[in-house]
Amino acid sequence: MSVKRSALEAAGKSYREEGISRRVRGIAVSAIKEMPLLAEKVPGCVSLGQGIPSFRTPEHIVEAVCRSLRQDPWIGKYSLGPGLPALRRALAESLREERGLELDPDREVCITVGAMEGLCAAMLTLVDRGDEVLLPSPNYASHIEQVLLAEGRPVFSPLRRQDWGLDPEAIRAKVSDRTKALVLCSPHNPTGAVFSREALRAVADLALEKGFFVLCDETYDFLTYEGEAPFSLLNVPELKRQVLGFFSFSKKYAMTGWRVGAVVGDGELLDQIMKVHDAAAICAPTPSQMAALAALEGPQDCVQEFRRILEARRDRVCRRLDAMARWVSYVKPKGAYYLMVRTHSLAEDSMTVALRLLHEARVITIPGAAFGPDGEGHIRLSFGGSEEELDEAMDRLEAWFRKNG
Structure with missing residues (x-):
């Protein structure tokens, strides 16, 4: 088995093992890819999950x-x-x-x-x-x-x-x-x-x-x-x-x-x-x-523009998380477009939290356990999405934590 629980397995999927090599039995599809697959069955989800920037190819x-x-x-x-x-x-x-x-x-x-x-x-x-x-x-x-x-x-x-x-x-x-x-x-x-x-x-x-x-x-x-x-x-x-x-x-x-x-x-x-x-x-x-x-x-101004927009999105998401400080904590990122949110108000493991957020709040997040043992107790959020997507996702998260935190 993999060193971590598969999101699909946690949601009830089973895998054939007969005839499958030890190498493949020992690995799992990343929860980063699995959570969006699960979200296909949940209408109206917004994503803070997979690291896909919202920008078009220049x-x-x-x-x-x-x-x-x-x-x-x-x-x-x-x-x-x-x-x-x-x-x-x-x-x-x-x-x-x-x-x-x-x-x-x-x-x-x-x-x-x-x-x-x-x-x-x-x-x-x-x-x-x-x-x-x-x-x-x-x-x-x-x-x-x-x-x-x-x-x-x-x-x-x-x-x-x-x-x-x-x-x-x-x-x-x-x-x-x-x-x-x-x-x-x-x-x-x-x-x-x-x-x-x-x-x-x-x-x-x-x-x-x-x-x-x-x-x-x-x-x-x-x-x-x-x-x-x-x-x-x-x-x-x-x-x-x-x-x-x-x-x-x-x-x-x-x-x-x-x-x-x-x-x-x-x-x-x-x-x-x-x-x-x-x-x-x-x-x-x-x-x-x-x-x-x-x-x-070609011209590199697109890279500078992406960086400027993503920095603004980082600050936008951090302001919303600051308003949820009763339930979560985080370290402000200095690079990339991810942050790990500690769900200190919840007793459940990170996979359970991520699945609950998916089904109850209709927000895709990634369980921290997917990132090794020191990720447990956290969920990973991506702020690569558009401002409208980020605002809607944060509205849903805040409402969910108010009800469940």
């Missing part, structure tokens, strides 16, 4: 793909496995300009089917049965399932509860002779925390001392609300042979449905990851790669 990206579909006969065919050379070059140049990273686009960049496929391919490449993977907890739900799919063992290291900050000493306490990797996501899904430079440097020193890999999920690297851009262990030269970075076009350019991302890192590591990428996907969809190229080469 017009210059759409137009570039339409033009290529009409003019370029190769766009409906496979690309090279590592991705279109022009896209790899453009991404390497973008990371050099924005992050100071020096990457060889021919050896150190691979375009994947979203960051998720890159993460899964890396996990299958690095983790053997029984290897331990450190997960700061709460942590993104799918990271847990990827470790389990590789037949590794997730080892949860609690974040600091007062600010969801990274705790290097808590991580050190969890390191063993079976530790193979650490997964970091900053800005953080599900808490919205941005890990400090000092804490990340301490973790880099630990990785160098103990020799484990670091997988940096950089999906929200563009989306911070307080001060400078987040620090990344990709910028620590000494870690070059131990660190991988995973990037996504989904949130930065409102391209969640295009399914295109990238993994960057040491060329010898990527040679091995490419084996899994080839076996699982062959290549990322060529039209989606063209969209990603247009995103990188």
